[in-house]
Amino acid sequence: MKVGVLGAGQLARMIALAGYPLGVDFIFLDPAQDACANKLGTHLHGAYDDPALLARLAELSDVVTYEFENVPADVAHFLATHTEVHPSPNALAVAQDRLVEKNYFHSVGIPTPEFAPIDSLADLTQAMESIGWPAIVKSRRMGYDGKGQALVRTPDDLPRAWEAMAGVPAVVEAFVPFDREVSIIAARNPQGEIAFYPLSENLHKGGILRVSECLDGDPMQQQAEDYVTRLLEALDYVGVLALELFQVNGQLVANEFAPRVHNSGHWTIEGAETSQFENHLRAILSLPLGSTKPVGHAAMVNFIGGLPETAEVLAIEHAHLHLYDKAPRKGRKVAHATLRAESQEQLSAKLKTLSALADRVDDS
């Protein structure tokens, strides 16, 4: 089978590494000459909306998927008229606009923080009357890793927050005093089979994910599975999806979802029976889904901006290093390492060592 991927970054790279044992060949479309998955398949080098390259991608691929959600709607629709595309252009359209996404959450019964659409400073000022302080202004489109976001604590912050949006449509949402951030990763295949991973507990800093830990048997698992099922079924979704949630007063509220494999699921490579990458492929290739059961205890640490010494990471027993073959650059995710251990105590001890190592090279 031949799978086309829009994007050839680290997510595409890990999809490909999971796909070779299943006999899958890959075609990547990516504008970067040195895109980090490009050694693992055919690299179509050019813009994501280049009609000739898209036609070539569709022609070469049995199914096309994406490693990011900000795919122009035209591109997704073009591909879908020429080959199989998973997730569907509709799922992408919902995910790439925060207003559409939040309305969609509500339509299927998933609670969110309070929010309001804003198209002007006047809208924002007025919305704050009902949202309450503090709140976050977010551009409706093209946000990731905390980009396109501004926190507002007092009325004085409003003009600068609106200016930060540079005139694009936005939403303002209540800042939720959450107890913790979790995400649930689930896969659904065309037969409607759904597989859920255990919740990940996520730690962000500066809007970028730093640490994810697998929570086996968490009391919120059931509620998260209920919410993600509503979403997967309403969207008639095929592939892996990650739903990010806040836990507030013993309840989950949705932050956003990613229609793709997700950084908070990287621990599944070593820490689950089947990784999110393999299950994404199994889903889009209409194969039976693999077991999502945890294998021991697992946590993942991102390396941001700087690379650790390989030998130093590998000297940590139970550490599994994943380099992305990307040049270090301020704020850039360049690698991660997963710890897998037989006990929580073992995991926690090693996690301190690994996190200290990541902090030392972090220049974000």
Next chain:
Amino acid sequence: MKVGVLGAGQLARMIALAGYPLGVDFIFLDPAQDACANKLGTHLHGAYDDPALLARLAELSDVVTYEFENVPADVAHFLATHTEVHPSPNALAVAQDRLVEKNYFHSVGIPTPEFAPIDSLADLTQAMESIGWPAIVKSRRMGYDGKGQALVRTPDDLPRAWEAMAGVPAVVEAFVPFDREVSIIAARNPQGEIAFYPLSENLHKGGILRVSECLDGDPMQQQAEDYVTRLLEALDYVGVLALELFQVNGQLVANEFAPRVHNSGHWTIEGAETSQFENHLRAILSLPLGSTKPVGHAAMVNFIGGLPETAEVLAIEHAHLHLYDKAPRKGRKVAHATLRAESQEQLSAKLKTLSALADRVDDS
């Protein structure tokens, strides 16, 4: 780091898949245009003894390794004078000649079945006086998967057995009425650190490995570790090595060793904390070795000659499929699947299903 590999078959393919997360790039030298690792690196296409290609391989690689032991001595020495080569040409030289290998075993205190070198039918006839019946005649060089071997049960079998050697130097060895066949896989790095995997119990049919099962806590583990340590240290070995053993009356005797990753260690991909492929790379790149602890229970089944339906294998919970991207052909290893399970009972139940599937497509 850039690793050159002589050969681009399934072993090279699995080494490469383990190497990408460590940031390794690969260069393969293989005469087959469609060699199954060739999509995972630069493929130098030509004969193993082509001087220009070998020079190019050495030039492109920080270290060169092999996926098979029958590398001409000249080639290994040429490479070793131009770049780092692991395992050493000396380890190859010992492994590729059964007589040298058996004498080497004895020199380091590892017992073997009784054997004698033979260069003629007269030698064979005479040797049988001390070896005893039945026995196996084996060519000294180029044997694998049971090729170049002939069983002799009575004096009448001797002429045909000798003819089967086609005039090449051979050895005759006592046929050992073994209780079981096991192998131990170990890795050693240049610092002298050694890591041992749990024993594999191996089932052969027609000279080809069919099933390997991880034996955690086996009573023979200590003896096997002692033997393989003698070998690794005497050879000043760097990389992964597999030592195949027979168990007879509660003792282990050596059959042969492979100076490379080995089919009986494929279960380590899912069934051990660090796979044999990753540990081979860690060793030859002078990195700390990874934990070899088993992760649950694991067994591997080879697919010989014919391919199973992907969906049928993946429908078996806990089954992990590894296709080699090789066209099915009689007697050819084209894929394997590993079962990983939390209990021995769970493993045994699934192993029956998987083995039945492998038997159905087997045309060896």
